Amino acid sequence: MTAAAIRQARRGTAIVAVLCAGMTALVAVQYRGLDGALGAESLTALAENPAIRTLFGPPVGLDTAGGFTVWRTGTVLAVLVGIWAALTATRLTRGEEEAGRFDLLLAGRLRLQALVARVLVVVLVAAAVIGVAGALGLVLAGTPVAGAAVFGAGLAGTGMIGAALGVLAGQLFPERRSASGLAVAVLLAGLLARMVSDGVPALEWLAWGTPFGLLGRSAPFAADRALPLLVLGVLVTAVAVLAVASAAGRDVGRGRVAGRDRRARPSRLLTGLSGLAVHRTRRPLAGWAAGAAAYFLLIGLLATSMTEFLRDNPAFADLAAQAGFAQLGSVQGYVAALFTLLAVVLGAFAAARVAATAGDEMAGRLTLLFALPVHRARWAVTEATVVGAATVVLAAAAGAAAWAGAAWVGAGLGLGQALAGALAGLPVGLLCLGAALAALGCAPSAVLAVGVTPAVGGYLLLVLTDTFGWPGVVRWFSPFAHLADVPAEPWNAAGAAGMVAVAVLLAAAGCLRYVRRDLRN
Amino acid sequence: MSATSPSVPALRMEGLSKRFGTTEAVADLSLAVPPGEVFGFLGPNGAGKSTTIRMLLGLLRPNTGTAWIFDVPASDVQRAHRHLAYVPADVALWPSLTGRECLDLLAGVGPGTDPAYRDELLERFALDPDRRARTYSTGNRQKVALVAAFATRAPLLVLDEPTSGLDPLMEREFRACIAEAARRGQTVFLSSHQLAEVEATCSRVGILRSGRLVEVAGLADLRRLHRAEVVVDLAAPATGLQRLADLPGVADLRWSSPVRLELSLTGPPGPVLRALGDADVARLEVREPSLEEIFLDYYGQAPA
Numbered sequence: 135m136t137a138a139a140i141r142q143a144r145r146g147t148a149i150v151a152v153l154c155a156g157m158t159a160l161v162a163v164q165y166r167g168l169d170g171a172l173g174a175e176s177l178t179a180l181a182e183n184p185a186i187r188t189l190f191g192p193p194v195g196l197d198t199a200g201g202f203t204v205w206r207t208g209t210v211l212a213v214l215v216g217i218w219a220a221l222t223a224t225r226l227t228r229g230e231e232e233a234g235r236f237d238l239l240l241a242g243r244l245r246l247q248a249l250v251a252r253v254l255v256v257v258l259v260a261a262a263v264i265g266v267a268g269a270l271g272l273v274l275a276g277t278p279v280a281g282a283a284v285f286g287a288g289l290a291g292t293g294m295i296g297a298a299l300g301v302l303a304g305q306l307f308p309e310r311r312s313a314s315g316l317a318v319a320v321l322l323a324g325l326l327a328r329m330v331s332d333g334v335p336a337l338e339w340l341a342w343g344t345p346f347g348l349l350g351r352s353a354p355f356a357a358d359r360a361l362p363l364l365v366l367g368v369l370v371t372a373v374a375v376l377a378v379a380s381a382a383g384r385d386v387g388r389g390r391v392a393g394r395d396r397r398a399r400p401s402r403l404l405t406g407l408s409g410l411a412v413h414r415t416r417r418p419l420a421g422w423a424a425g426a427a428a429y430f431l432l433i434g435l436l437a438t439s440m441t442e443f444l445r446d447n448p449a450f451a452d453l454a455a456q457a458g459f460a461q462l463g464s465v466q467g468y469v470a471a472l473f474t475l476l477a478v479v480l481g482a483f484a485a486a487r488v489a490a491t492a493g494d495e496m497a498g499r500l501t502l503l504f505a506l507p508v509h510r511a512r513w514a515v516t517e518a519t520v521v522g523a524a525t526v527v528l529a530a531a532a533g534a535a536a537w538a539g540a541a542w543v544g545a546g547l548g549l550g551q552a553l554a555g556a557l558a559g560l561p562v563g564l565l566c567l568g569a570a571l572a573a574l575g576c577a578p579s580a581v582l583a584v585g586v587t588p589a590v591g592g593y594l595l596l597v598l599t600d601t602f603g604w605p606g607v608v609r610w611f612s613p614f615a616h617l618a619d620v621p622a623e624p625w626n627a628a629g630a631a632g633m634v635a636v637a638v639l640l641a642a643a644g645c646l647r648y649v650r651r652d653l654r655n
Numbered sequence: 656m657s658a659t660s661p662s663v664p665a666l667r668m669e670g671l672s673k674r675f676g677t678t679e680a681v682a683d684l685s686l687a688v689p690p691g692e693v694f695g696f697l698g699p700n701g702a703g704k705s706t707t708i709r710m711l712l713g714l715l716r717p718n719t720g721t722a723w724i725f726d727v728p729a730s731d732v733q734r735a736h737r738h739l740a741y742v743p744a745d746v747a748l749w750p751s752l753t754g755r756e757c758l759d760l761l762a763g764v765g766p767g768t769d770p771a772y773r774d775e776l777l778e779r780f781a782l783d784p785d786r787r788a789r790t791y792s793t794g795n796r797q798k799v800a801l802v803a804a805f806a807t808r809a810p811l812l813v814l815d816e817p818t819s820g821l822d823p824l825m826e827r828e829f830r831a832c833i834a835e836a837a838r839r840g841q842t843v844f845l846s847s848h849q850l851a852e853v854e855a856t857c858s859r860v861g862i863l864r865s866g867r868l869v870e871v872a873g874l875a876d877l878r879r880l881h882r883a884e885v886v887v888d889l890a891a892p893a894t895g896l897q898r899l900a901d902l903p904g905v906a907d908l909r910w911s912s913p914v915r916l917e918l919s920l921t922g923p924p925g926p927v928l929r930a931l932g933d934a935d936v937a938r939l940e941v942r943e944p945s946l947e948e949i950f951l952d953y954y955g956q957a958p959a
């Protein structure tokens with residue numbers, strides 16, 4: 135049984151571990167290669183910018199390769215590892231239970247609680263392995279072992295929190311999708327709390343309740359504090375105990391939170407293909423939009439803390455301009471920099487929705503549909519259209535929230551500007567949609583991974599090229615190189631048109647394969 | 656229902672084959688089912704029944720060969736599927752939708768449903784349609800697909816082991832529905848493991864083994880295949896029973912002890928029962944052989 139869970143988790147563990155080790159090692163080695171060419175002054179200026187602080191956490195130890203690497207990649211990797219662990223945990227618990235495979239295992243002497251505990255241990259160990267890999271990458275790049283160990287422990291702890299949250303959510307909800315949604319939402323709320331704690335001095339204590347805040351407080355390579363890691367350990371233990379405890383005394387196949395099993399009035403949407411596509415997109419869209427809106431409301435609310443900072447530090451604008459970040463000098467530049475992140479979210483949403491279609495196919499849920507007079511291309515186009523429209527709604531929700539936050543503190547950001555900035559990332563979302571559809575046709579088991587590549591891979595590529603001055607040819611391949619800093623700059627229409635064209639090509643190629651290949655299940 | 660000429664077969668396959676890697680799931684399968692026939696599609700596990708049906712529905716692409724539904728190529732699903740309704744072996748529904756929502760969806764997207772008949776079917780199959788699919792058992796999910804399929808009144812029903820999750824009561828209802836469909840002139844293509852079910856409902860059967868069609872026969876010929884294993888326990892040894900071996904339909908007479916005999920019986924059991932009447936029979940057991948046993952008997956174990 136434990137062996138089955140290990141088998142199902144090992145590939146993902148290996149990929150995430152390699153990614154963590156590779157990213158940290160790469161950034162650390164590159165930093166050394168620069169040999170201080172970045173300039174301590176420009177680094178400090180960059181790091182003191184509230185926008186950057188909000189995104190990456192308080193900069194400490196930027197003068198060392200390890201400290202710089204942790205500051206630059208720590209949050210991104212921690213979010214990645216946490217979400218991966220949460221999704222893996224819900225997949226191996228609630229997902230397996232939903233598919234009826236727990237029934238078979240529980241036919242023996244094994245009790246549900248023991249089974250859940252074993253799966254949890256497997257994912258906890260996977261998170262630990264990933265943490266070790268992240269630390270190993272740093273050590274191999276020649277950074278001090280102590281700092282690397284602190285960072286690795288923080289990374290592992292974040293993954294463990296994700297794993298425990300995933301298992302807990304899997305006990306609460308009877309469906310994997312809602313369980314995954316809850317676990318990821320709690321994790322991202324933790325990220326928001328960390329951001330609030332970094333942006334609002336009065337709420338600094340919030341950092342002690344979230345793995346991301348604790349990772350920052352442990353200050354790898356600067357202070358190497360043990361206390362935050364200890365608190366992180368306590369947090370992991372608490373959530374894990376709660377998760378296993380809530381597995382006791384419930385029926386297999388049911389959740390603690392009893393969703394209603396009956397509904398007398400059928401949904402009126404469910405009478406046609408487009409209605410079905412809207413029905414299945416509605417709730418995920420609401421969840422993603424709520425998350426994105428909360429994040430960008432906060433970004434908007436923090437806008438004045440930056441304008442105040444600018445007023446108090448007139449020298450900063452010059453420094454930032456010299457460092458090539460002139461745009462950060464205005465509210466518009468600040469939100470534009472953060473809307474770049476929204477593009478990643480849009481892409482992830484689009485890819486996740488196409489992945490849901492691929493998942494439905496694997497689970498056999500599309501078989502009845504495709505036995506009706508429904509051409510697969512018609513379903514793919516209907517679904518893609520609805521997902522595309524949902525992506526626009528998601529972007530607009532984030533833009534409106536940023537505007538609302540900025541308006542609340544009187545930061546001087548127009549609604550039109552906010553919406554334009556948010557919608558500017560749409561081409562990246564569509565690119566991900568196209569890539570995901572291509573994968574649906576050619577590699578249906580890798581839809582999510584392929585689908586998020588233009589967004590996540592492109593973002594990382596841009597960050598790396600900009601930090602280390604790689605040649606422009608490399609930069610060109612990142613979709614983000616073709617996005618303008620809207621609303622600080624005018625919209626890059628040519629770039630957008632190019633990306634949409636690539637997206638359409640990818641989608642068309644995917645659909646062609648999709649209608650020709652065998653249906654899986 | 657579509658207007659189709661009686662000379663056009665409801666379904667036709669020619670040289671259909673499908674490989675999965677090195678497994679040859681279906682090999683060179685040719686078959687035609689005339690409209691109005693109830694056709695049983697038999698075969699042991701892994702024979703390729705589901706694969707054949709999934710090719711028929713355009714869910715799998717055949718490596719070679721073509722299939723037609725009322726002369727429409729199976730790959731043209733938009734047209735071909737206007738004439739058929741399908742029940743898969745393993746029905747998966749969206750867990751958060753209620754049974755009624757699934758039925759509404761299938762009816763809304765499908766080629767047309769008789770709502771009054773659907774409500775009647777819901778009653779007959781004792782399905783509570785307001786429950787969410789995640790609370791349904793295997794049999795209940797199968798019922799949703801069966802109700803949806805029968806309610807379409809499509810001229811062709813393609814059913815892949817539709818009763819594997821049904822209890823005997825529901826199984827009886829299912830047989831009644833098949834009979835009604837046959838009376839209405841619908842064609843039924845029924846894949847099954849249950850010889851009794853096939854015998855009760857089908858007029859012709861095809862037997863698949865290792866991906867090849869080894870027999871296509873009418874029901875009368877099927878009875879020839881149908882042997883019963885008879886086990887007789889005697890209260891006291893009886894000598895006169897040796898002549899059982901000479902009775903018509905009896906084969907393979909074995910004495911496992913002086914008071915226990917076993918034989919295979921084809922055809923009516925009357926003569927055997929009369930012969931046993933003289934002996935002191937303590938217990939009589941008549942067991943129908945499994946489909947597999949018949950297969951092994953008739954076609955040997957050599958790969959087809």
Ligand SMILES: Nc1ncnc2c1ncn2[C@@H]1O[C@H](COP(=O)(O)OP(=O)(O)OP(=O)(O)O)[C@@H](O)[C@H]1O
Nearest residue numbers: 675678680698699700701702703704705706707744
């Ligand atoms: N997607 C697939 N990939 C690889 N092999 C497959 C796949 N689907 C079916 N097979 C193989 O093809 C053969 C035929 O399978 P199929 O499901 O058609 O059998 P079946 O007659 O329906 O069996 P059952 O009575 O158990 O339902 C089997 O050997 C099976 O293992």
Ligand SMILES: [Mg+2]
Nearest residue numbers: 704705706744
């Ligand atoms: Mg089958």
